[in-house]
Amino acid sequence: MRFPALETVLEAGTLFILTAFFLFYGLVPIFGGAGLGLVGADEPRYAQVAREMLQRHDYITPILWGQPWLEKPALYYWRAMFSFREFGIHDWSARLPSASFAFVLVTLIYLHIRRFRRGGQLDAALITASCAGILSFARGASTDMQLAAPFCIGMLGWYAWYETDSKFWLFDLYFFVGAATLAKGPVAPFLAIVILFAFAALRREWSILRRSFWWPGAILYLAMVLPWFIAVQHRNPSFLRVFFLQHNLERFATDRFHHAQSFWYYLPIVILALTPWAILAIAAFWDAVRQSIAEWRARSAKYHYMGNFRAGDAFPEFLVLWALIPIVFFSFSDSKLPGYILPSIPPLTILTGDYLNRMRERGLKPWLLISHAVFTGALTTFVVLMPMHLQHPEALPPTIAIVAGSITGFAAAVFILITVYRFGLKRLRIATMTPMVIMLFFLFGVGPFFGIPAMAGTKRNIVLIDLTYSARPLANILGKITVPGEPVAVYDVRRDLEYGLSFYRDKRVINYDRDGVPAEQHILVVRESSIDKLRQILNGRTYEPLFNYPAQNLVVYSVSAR
Numbered sequence: 153m154r155f156p157a158l159e160t161v162l163e164a165g166t167l168f169i170l171t172a173f174f175l176f177y178g179l180v181p182i183f184g185g186a187g188l189g190l191v192g193a194d195e196p197r198y199a200q201v202a203r204e205m206l207q208r209h210d211y212i213t214p215i216l217w218g219q220p221w222l223e224k225p226a227l228y229y230w231r232a233m234f235s236f237r238e239f240g241i242h243d244w245s246a247r248l249p250s251a252s253f254a255f256v257l258v259t260l261i262y263l264h265i266r267r268f269r270r271g272g273q274l275d276a277a278l279i280t281a282s283c284a285g286i287l288s289f290a291r292g293a294s295t296d297m298q299l300a301a302p303f304c305i306g307m308l309g310w311y312a313w314y315e316t317d318s319k320f321w322l323f324d325l326y327f328f329v330g331a332a333t334l335a336k337g338p339v340a341p342f343l344a345i346v347i348l349f350a351f352a353a354l355r356r357e358w359s360i361l362r363r364s365f366w367w368p369g370a371i372l373y374l375a376m377v378l379p380w381f382i383a384v385q386h387r388n389p390s391f392l393r394v395f396f397l398q399h400n401l402e403r404f405a406t407d408r409f410h411h412a413q414s415f416w417y418y419l420p421i422v423i424l425a426l427t428p429w430a431i432l433a434i435a436a437f438w439d440a441v442r443q444s445i446a447e448w449r450a451r452s453a454k455y456h457y458m459g460n461f462r463a464g465d466a467f468p469e470f471l472v473l474w475a476l477i478p479i480v481f482f483s484f485s486d487s488k489l490p491g492y493i494l495p496s497i498p499p500l501t502i503l504t505g506d507y508l509n510r511m512r513e514r515g516l517k518p519w520l521l522i523s524h525a526v527f528t529g530a531l532t533t534f535v536v537l538m539p540m541h542l543q544h545p546e547a548l549p550p551t552i553a554i555v556a557g558s559i560t561g562f563a564a565a566v567f568i569l570i571t572v573y574r575f576g577l578k579r580l581r582i583a584t585m586t587p588m589v590i591m592l593f594f595l596f597g598v599g600p601f602f603g604i605p606a607m608a609g610t611k612r613n614i615v616l617i618d619l620t621y622s623a624r625p626l627a628n629i630l631g632k633i634t635v636p637g638e639p640v641a642v643y644d645v646r647r648d649l650e651y652g653l654s655f656y657r658d659k660r661v662i663n664y665d666r667d668g669v670p671a672e673q674h675i676l677v678v679r680e681s682s683i684d685k686l687r688q689i690l691n692g693r694t695y696e697p698l699f700n701y702p703a704q705n706l707v708v709y710s711v712s713a714r
Contacts, residue, residue, distance in 0.1 A: 276505025623652025
């Protein structure tokens with residue numbers, strides 16, 4: 153006897169627990185603590201902008217070290233300001249806006265698929281939450297998830313309107329695309345318009361473009377977007393030139409910001425972002441393309457028939473276009489970063505969930521299941537060996553470690569195959585996510601998780617990653633050895649280290665190349681390979697080494713006053 157209400161509660165509970173774990177474990181204190189410090193150049197900069205706006209009580213002009221920072225609109229800064237005000241200024245609270253947006257996105261994917269494609273909702277939602285692209289960008293203090301999550305929610309809302317013809321769903325399109333515009337600017341409405349135009353052209357339903365224009369929605373969008381853009385331009389006359397010309401048009405058309413990549417750059421990025429579901433996602437995408445082609449041929453011949461697809465079903469076509477258009481568009485850009493195509497990941501994970509749901513009746517082809525298991529096993533092996541590689545990047549891990557990692561990966565693959573063979577395809581998601589959960593414990597096991605002790609050695613893993621990629625450990629050391637007000641300078645270090653030290657010290661570090669050598673006594677952080685240049689740069693001043701920081705090939709000096 154089935155109990156639908158109980159099944160719904162269990163499904164919702166599964167969704168909540170697993171999504172919260174994937175997005176928040178190792179991030180917030182209640183879920184194991186803040187495991188990894190801010191990394192890269194963008195995270196500490198964006199977090200610092202939010203901190204300075206909060207300190208100045210300024211909700212209009214993004215400020216970095218006292219100067220306007222007009223690269224991006226203000227949505228991330230507003231949300232980080234609220235997070236800082238409520239929880240304090242921490243690296244994890246700087247990342248909370250992205251994690252919370254990702255949680256909302258996963259929840260609404262579940263609710264949307266449950267209503268319009270019932271059966272695959274839990275697969276689609278959990279595949280989204282556990283794929284590498286969403287999981288990693290949800291843990292980033294950046295604008296990428298601030299664009300992707302509301303944009304994708306808006307696209308789902310538009311398709312709900314297309315199926316129901318209820319204007320209520322158009323509210324989602326205009327509201328969430330408005331939010332996405334406040335996250336990154338005109339790229340959000342541009343991509344939405346291109347996707348809807350391509351969909352209308354493919355289905356030869358041009359009237360949907362006219363019907364998609366809804367006056368209340370347009371007024372809502374403008375009421376959300378225009379006040380900030382007008383206010384920031386009024387206060388900063390250079391805003392239009394800096395933001396629209398430099399950081400939109402020139403970023404797309406030139407390599408001014410030094411992010412040039414090959415045209416095919418996003419193909420491996422998409423595969424990595426869909427890990428560990430990449431094999432199944434490729435199969436699902438290809439299946440949707442075949443459905444779309446069959447639908448197009450049927451419409452062209454004015455003959456609709458039933459086959460391996462739902463006659464008249466436009467959802468696969470919509471998802472295929474939604475996934476492809478951001479990837480194709482940004483492939484033509486001279487400036488490429490992985491986060492640019494984040495809006496393409498949810499439609500691919502939704503296709504994968506829907507595909508697995510349909511395959512439950514027919515069964516998954518053995519080679520496809522084996523390939524998925526092997527791919528997940530390889531990922532497991534890579535994660536197990538990664539801390540050793542970080543510790544000794546110049547050498548292969550010890551043979552015993554390689555063997556142990558390979559055995560662990562093999563066990564993960566066998567576990568997936570046995571689980572599906574014994575319990576059916578409906579258990580594939582839990583079989584795949586079990587190694588994912590263990591991997592997150594392995595990497596972010598930084599403390600008790602609801603009373604459960606961390607796995608042995610996991611604290612060491614996150615410390616290694618933190619030492620290698622974040623400025624937080626070095627900033628903590630500097631905070632202990634410097635006197636209040638003593639300047640810290642850097643020379644020939646990575647930008648991310650400079651910005652990270654500035655954020656954690658809440659004081660801009662001095663850069664020799666940009667600011668010159670300060671006259672007063674100070675601490676200097678320099679790359680090991682540039683030590684020989686110090687004699688000429690410091691011009692006879694005394695500098696004594698304090699300690700080495702081998703994790704990032706740095707040396708810290710105390711430099712005397714002039």
